[in-house]
Structure formats: C-alpha cells, structure tokens
Amino acid sequence: MFDIERWQEIFDTIRKNKLRTFLTGLSVASGIFILVILLGFGQGMRNGIEQEFQQDASTSIEVWPGVTSKEYRGMNPGRRIQLVNENYESSSTLLKELIEHKSSRMFVRGVTVNYGKESLVYSIQGVSHKYQFIENASMIEGRFLNYYDQNSTAKVAVIGKKIRTDVFNTVDTPLGEYIEVSGIPFKIIGVFKDHRDREEERIYIPITTAQKVFNGGNRINTMFFTLDPMENFDQAVAQSIGFKENLRSHLQELHTVAPDDTSAINVWSAMEEAKRYYSLTNNIKLFFWFVGICTIIAGVVGVSNIMLIVVKERTREIGIRKALGARPWSIIAMILHEAIFVTAISGFGGLIFSMALLEVVGPHIEIDYVVNPSVNFNVAFTTVIVLILAGTLAGFFPAWRAASVHTIEALRDE
Amino acid sequence: MIEIKDLHKSYQMGSNSLHVLKGINLSVEDGELVAIMGSSGSGKSTLLNILGMLDNADSGEYILDGVPIKNLSETKAAQYRNKFLGFIFQSFNLINYKNALENVALPLYYQRMPRKQRQEKSLKYLEQVGLKDWAHHLPSELSGGQKQRVAIARAMAAEPKVLLADELTGALDSVTSYEIMELIQKINDQGNTILVVTHEDDIAHMCKRIVYLKDGVIEKDEKIEQVRVESHVQ
Numbered sequence A: 001m002f003d004i005e006r007w008q009e010i011f012d013t014i015r016k017n018k019l020r021t022f023l024t025g026l027s028v029a030s031g032i033f034i035l036v037i038l039l040g041f042g043q044g045m046r047n048g049i050e051q052e053f054q055q056d057a058s059t060s061i062e063v064w065p066g067v068t069s070k071e072y073r074g075m076n077p078g079r080r081i082q083l084v085n086e087n088y089e090s091s092s093t094l095l096k097e098l099i100e101h102k103s104s105r106m107f108v109r110g111v112t113v114n115y116g117k118e119s120l121v122y123s124i125q126g127v128s129h130k131y132q133f134i135e136n137a138s139m140i141e142g143r144f145l146n147y148y149d150q151n152s153t154a155k156v157a158v159i160g161k162k163i164r165t166d167v168f169n170t171v172d173t174p175l176g177e178y179i180e181v182s183g184i185p186f187k188i189i190g191v192f193k194d195h196r197d198r199e200e201e202r203i204y205i206p207i208t209t210a211q212k213v214f215n216g217g218n219r220i221n222t223m224f225f226t227l228d229p230m231e232n233f234d235q236a237v238a239q240s241i242g243f244k245e246n247l248r249s250h251l252q253e254l255h256t257v258a259p260d261d262t263s264a265i266n267v268w269s270a271m272e273e274a275k276r277y278y279s280l281t282n283n284i285k286l287f288f289w290f291v292g293i294c295t296i297i298a299g300v301v302g303v304s305n306i307m308l309i310v311v312k313e314r315t316r317e318i319g320i321r322k323a324l325g326a327r328p329w330s331i332i333a334m335i336l337h338e339a340i341f342v343t344a345i346s347g348f349g350g351l352i353f354s355m356a357l358l359e360v361v362g363p364h365i366e367i368d369y370v371v372n373p374s375v376n377f378n379v380a381f382t383t384v385i386v387l388i389l390a391g392t393l394a395g396f397f398p399a400w401r402a403a404s405v406h407t408i409e410a411l412r413d414e
Numbered sequence B: 001m002i003e004i005k006d007l008h009k010s011y012q013m014g015s016n017s018l019h020v021l022k023g024i025n026l027s028v029e030d031g032e033l034v035a036i037m038g039s040s041g042s043g044k045s046t047l048l049n050i051l052g053m054l055d056n057a058d059s060g061e062y063i064l065d066g067v068p069i070k071n072l073s074e075t076k077a078a079q080y081r082n083k084f085l086g087f088i089f090q091s092f093n094l095i096n097y098k099n100a101l102e103n104v105a106l107p108l109y110y111q112r113m114p115r116k117q118r119q120e121k122s123l124k125y126l127e128q129v130g131l132k133d134w135a136h137h138l139p140s141e142l143s144g145g146q147k148q149r150v151a152i153a154r155a156m157a158a159e160p161k162v163l164l165a166d167e168l169t170g171a172l173d174s175v176t177s178y179e180i181m182e183l184i185q186k187i188n189d190q191g192n193t194i195l196v197v198t199h200e201d202d203i204a205h206m207c208k209r210i211v212y213l214k215d216g217v218i219e220k221d222e223k224i225e226q227v228r229v230e231s232h233v234q
Helices: A004-016 A018-053 A085-094 A131-135 A147-151 A161-167 A207-213 A233-254 A270-313 A315-323 A328-364 A377-404 A407-412 B044-051 B074-084 B100-109 B115-128 B144-157 B174-189 B229-233
Strands: A060-065 A099-108 A113-115 A118-120 A123-127 A138-142 A156-160 A178-181 A184-193 A202-206 A222-227 A265-269 B002-013 B016-028 B033-037 B059-064 B085-088 B162-166 B193-198 B209-214 B217-223
Touching (some): A004 A018, A004 A328, A004 B100, A018 A270, A018 A328, A060 A233, A085 A099, A085 A233, A099 A207, A118 A161, A123 A207, A156 A161, A161 A184, A233 A270, A265 A270, A270 A315, A270 A377, A315 A328, A315 A377, A328 A377, A328 B074, B016 B044, B016 B217, B033 B044, B033 B174, B044 B162, B100 B115, B100 B144, B115 B144, B144 B162, B144 B174, B174 B193, B174 B229
Parallel strands (some): A156 A184, B033 B193, B033 B209, B085 B162, B162 B193
Antiparallel strands (some): A060 A222, A060 A265, A099 A222, A113 A118, A113 A178, A138 A184, A156 A202, B002 B016, B002 B059, B209 B217
16 A cells, blocks of 8 residues: 555546546536535534524423313313413422423413504413523523512512613613503513514513413413423423323323313423424435435445446556566556555545535525534545545455456457 | 477367377577468468467477477466567557657667666667657558568567567568568678568578478478578669
8 A cells, every 4th residue: 555656656646537537527526525515414403493593592481271072070161271470389289300490381361452552462471480490591691580579469560672772762771761561560670582573572470460460360371381491302202292291191180181181271381383394304314315325325336337437448458467477466456556545535525515504504504494504524524535446346346356357358448 | 499299279169179280399509590481271360370379289299499288377477578589570560559769669678678768779679660750650650661671670679589570561662662671681690590481482492491381280380591682672
C-alpha cells in the first residue's frame, strides 16, 4: 500500500485516463451525496417533529369532562360531568408521587372586558400559579401569577404577547395598567410569550379569583399535570399511560361513571401522542435508509460496471505488462489500488460536499416538520467505508480474471 | 542458451484437437541470430509463445540458460520472463497512454528498479535505437518504425538473455523493415541472442541461421551467410 513506485504508477494511469476516473468518481460521489442528503432530511423531519412537541411540556397530561354514554348504577346515560376543586385535590393527592407541576383551569365566560374605552375580545382563564410550566410559557415582562395571588384571590391578570402588541401599543409598558372584567378592575402584572399565536391571546387570572368573583363556585373545566421526567423515552411513555389510567379510573369512581365509558372523562397525554409521531419519524427514517442503501447498491453496481469495462479495456495492457514480467498479483494489486484510491477520494469528496451543504443550508431550511437537517458523521463515514469495500470487492473479480487470462489471449485482444 | 527436446503442443478446437507442434528439437547457442520460418499454421508462433513462457508445452523439455522451464506458476513465469526474455511483437504492443520513455521503463519497474535509475537506463536504450529526442512522445505520435524501435528498446532495457521477435516487421513497409533489421543486427553484434519469427524470406536471410518449420516439425535447420542490411540497401 505504501509502495511509492506503485503510487506513481497509479497516478500516471489516473492522470492519463481522466474521463474514466472522473466517471467512476462521479458515480461514487453522487451515491454518497444522495445518501447523506436523504439521511439528513430524515433527521431533519425527526428534529421538526420533536420541536413541534416541545411547545408544551412534553410530559403534560390534560383532563376534561364530557357526557356519559353508558348507563351505570342506576344512572342514565347523557349525564354531563362537572369537575370540581375536590376532584382536582384528591387526584393530586392520590398521584402526588408522579406529579411535577399541576394546575386546574376555569374558563370565565359571559363577561365583558374593557381597557379604558376599548372593548377586548380575549378569552379569560382562571389558572393556578404553576400553569406557566404546563404551557411552557415564558415571561417577557413582569411576572406570572404566584402562590400569594392565588391565596389572596388577588385581582391581577397576566396577558399574552399578542394582546400587548394589539392593545397596549400606546403605553410604554402594560404593567400596572388596569383592565375591567365585567366592571371589576384587574391589574396587569405580566406579559407572557408562548409557542402558538392563539395561546398568546389569553388573559390569565388566579383560579381562586375566577371562582369567587365570577360565580364559579368550586367548578373547574380542566385539570393539568406534568410528570417528573424519566431517563428514557419508553419509560416516560409507560409512566404517562399508567398515570392516565389511574387518573381516569379515580375520576370515574368519583363521578359514578362506568369504567368502560370513554366519553365521560377525557384524558390526553402528550407522551402518547409524541410516541405516535416518533414511530412515524422512525418509519420515515427507515424508509430513507432503505432508499439510501438502494442508492449505494446502485453506486456499487455502477462501480463494478465501470471496473468491468476498465478491465476489459485494459486487457491488452495487462497482457503487455504480464509479458514484461508483471506477476498476476501485481496486476490485481494495481487495478484494486486504483479502484480503492478513486472510490475513496470521490467517496470522501461526496461526503464532504454533502455534509458541507447540510451544514450551510440546513439551518436555513424552514419547512413545516423539517428542522435543521443534519447527519451523523460516523454513519456517513461508515457508509463511505462500506462503499469503498464494496467497490474493492466489485473490482477484485474482474481484476482477478484479467490477471489469470492467458497472456497470449490478452495480447490478441484488440 | 536454449535447449528444446521433443516438444509437443496441441490445441483443443471444440471436439477436435489440433496438433500444432509435433516433436521439436532445437538448440540455440549464446549470441546467435536465428530466424524461424514457416507459412502460417506451421506452428512458428506457438513455438515462440512456448519459448516466451506465454504458453505451456504439453510434453517435452525446455531448458533456458540451464534452467528447466516446466510447470511454472504464473508468478515464477512472470519472474523468468522479466529476467530472461525480451519480447518484440508485430503490433508493437506499446501502452498507448504512456510515452516512449515510460514504455521502455516498464520492465524495469517490474524489476523494482528505482524511478530515477529506470529513467536513466531507459533513456540510454532509447538513444541506442535513435529515439532519444522522442522520449516524451506518446506512441500515437510515432511512426510504425519508431514504435517498433521503442518496443525494441523496451525489450532490451531489462537486459534479457534472449530477445524474441514475432513478425517484428510484419506491420512495416520494406524500407522501415530493413532499418529495423539493421538495428537487430547491430544488437546481435553486441552479443545478444535473438530469435526472429518471420515468413519473409529476405528478413530471414538477414539472420545467421534459419529454422524452417512445416506442419509442426522442423523441416530444415541451416546456418547461412548473413546478408548485412547496410550492403543490401546500398
């Protein structure tokens, strides 16, 4: 391999057969290029879907009531279920070991909202002070509701960024401004930012205030929980499912709902949803691998074809070399050496070019569900090695045959 | 230098076997210039191929410079070819993407001679065949006679014991042929053993000995008065 004389011989051959070398190189390089780009996009889709799910806390679980659909213990179907504070508290107590953050929520309906003379049409929701973590909202001004607000039923509100830009565009800061909800003034204490626009069109007030001031009693509309993070994804999914089932049966028992009644208590878990998408992306990735491997196979076939032609074309030359005293093995070594050299250079060329393209263009790609397509260098590197090996193997048999062809026959070859 | 005893060779042509060499006995001394003559199908090329270790005999004995040539592995045959023999072909058989110098240097490459030395030696032999100024030309840029000179230089470069020439003037016009034969005579004068296969009478008579081959046997083997090319042309 490190025989300088043979390297010179190889370079001579390559220099004088530029087109042949170029074509061989091109088929290898394009094979690698296509594979890397495909794998990159597979990863990009994965990243995109992952990002989609980062918008809410990934372990969040949401519960909302519905209408019973089955007769149970003398109760007729069609009964509307109403969640109350006690349900929320008993659920929290029952499952407290798994819970990271929790919040209940009450929609404040049928109220008018005014800011000065302006009438606002945004939804008002009473939430707990931990609700910020459930929505993954971040504060851009002021603070979120806190424990004290909740305990003292403070008349404070947190508004979304969109409301701030739409309504409070004439003041330096909306903090300290008052909005009137059915005539009752609420002081704005913070502005939050969320991942989806429509979630930035909300006004949050303490749930205690909402229940007390707006005649909510102890009623709540939704319960939210996030779970303690787990080390790996499958565990997290299993944990979510377990939690969901426990929570559902606990609530079904409290409300005298048949255990197999699916419409009365709705529980949604982000993890399960995520899992579905993950398996989708896995399948997409698998598909890209399949296409990529087919591309590589096509590349290998291309390389072997070219090797066959090369050997055929050089039969006479091989005959001459043998007449001049070339050993069969040195013929094989010469052809393989050239093949390996060309495949390696062009393979890595394709690799570097495609990776550079992903590196430069990747971060600027803004398509839904495709974010920062990139490829694992080790994977790409291994593919190049595989292609080189395959090319070598593909070149070996024609080379071996050429070397074993009778010298006279090789010389007669016109 | 060459000792051949009772050499047989047949080829399988489908179901029939073609007996080409039917017991050849030949002995060539050091420094001889031998022409092997015969019409086509007489087996002269086959004989040369066997002498050149490009083909194997079915039976018989072949001793080259005291070394018995029998049942050689490809590797061993390659080694012997490189050390003992220089080939000159009718169709020149130069490698078309290598220039004259590189073509001449090729057997030396297989002797594992360093590049620098290889080029010096090749240039020396190109000078001997009068093509020093053409060293960096590709075969496609050379005339037929020049190509054959390059081929002769290549055959000489490895300093073999025997030069084997197969119809070396077959592709050349008569003037060029004589020039090539003049070169061959000059090389022979330096003491090199040369075997020339030809079917041209005038070429054969420029050698020192003619072996007539007919239907696979030696019909006549005679030493002749060599016709020097210099005298012939003038």
